[in-house]
Every structure is written in structure tokens, then in C-alpha cells.
Amino acid sequence: MSxxxxxxxxxxxxxxxxxxxxxxLAFTLVGLLVATLASYADSWLLTPALMAMGLGVFGSMWCLLEILISRQIAAQRARGPHAASPMAGSRAAGPAPQARPPQPRTRQASAR
Structure with a gap:
């Protein structure tokens, strides 16, 4: 069971x-509905409704781009500053590796 x-x-x-x-998007759909009803009724509201619908389509595309950009920015902030690669920080942070103490160097006698 999952x-x-x-x-x-x-x-x-x-x-x-x-x-x-x-x-x-809701503003655009209301503009579409008003434009459709105004076209059936041969009303003068058709022109402003079409303009509102055009602005709504432009605004919806702008907002979708804003969502994509803000998601990218939020993902970069979550990874942390100065990441070495795009995937850096994508895994859960574990304990830091312990540094080994330096070993004294010994000179080996050269075999002749």
C-alpha cells in the first residue's frame, strides 16, 4: 500500500x-460571454467586449509567463546561492563529510 x-x-x-x-482568465471568459451575447443582440457593446476580451487574452498570457518565471526564481532560491550546477541542491542535504586528519608522510628507503 502506497x-x-x-x-x-x-x-x-x-x-x-x-x-x-x-x-x-475569468475576465477573459466574461468578455467572451458578453461579446457573444452582444453579437446575437446586435448591440453596441460588441466593440468594447471584443476589446476587453483581447486585453484579457494578452493579460492571461502575461500571467502565465509570470507563473513560469516566478517558479524558476523560486526553484533557484531553493537550491541556494552559488550552486555549481543546475542540479546542485536537488537532493536532501545529508551530514557533511568528515575531513580526515592529515597523515604524517614517511620517507621510504629506495631499493637499489
């Missing part, structure tokens, strides 16, 4: 970007 893993909480900047994207 144990369900708990999902980690998203960083604050990623969550705010996701909420902003959902709001932009």
Missing part, C-alpha cells in the same frame, strides 16, 4: 501569480 505524499506549499510569489492568472 503512502500519499504531502505536496509542498507553493512560494508566495508563485501563488499570487497563479491567482492573478485565474482572475485574468
Amino acid at each position: 503512502v500519499a505524499r504531502r505536496r509542498r506549499r507553493l512560494p508566495d510569489e508563485v501563488r499570487t501569480a497563479a491567482v492573478r492568472a485565474v482572475l485574468c
Whole structure:
């Protein structure tokens, strides 16, 4: 039987970007609905609704890019500063390896 893993909480900047994207998407869908109904009714609201829908599509794409960028930034912060490679810090940190004390060097007699 497998144990369900708990999902980690998203960083604050990623969550705010996701909420902003959902709001932009909702704004776009409302603009689409108003534009559709205005076109059926031959109303003057068609032009502003189409403009609002265009702005909503642009805003939704902007917000999706913001989510991707903020996720990358959050991942880089989680890895830590001055990482040697992109995968550095991807594993759980274990105990630091213990340094061995220096061994005294002995001179060996050369065999002739």
C-alpha cells in the first residue's frame, strides 16, 4: 500500500501569480460571454467586449509567463546561492563529510 505524499506549499510569489492568472482568465471568459451575447443582440457593446476580451487574452498570457518565471526564481532560491550546477541542491542535504586528519608522510628507503 502506497503512502500519499504531502505536496509542498507553493512560494508566495508563485501563488499570487497563479491567482492573478485565474482572475485574468475569468475576465477573459466574461468578455467572451458578453461579446457573444452582444453579437446575437446586435448591440453596441460588441466593440468594447471584443476589446476587453483581447486585453484579457494578452493579460492571461502575461500571467502565465509570470507563473513560469516566478517558479524558476523560486526553484533557484531553493537550491541556494552559488550552486555549481543546475542540479546542485536537488537532493536532501545529508551530514557533511568528515575531513580526515592529515597523515604524517614517511620517507621510504629506495631499493637499489
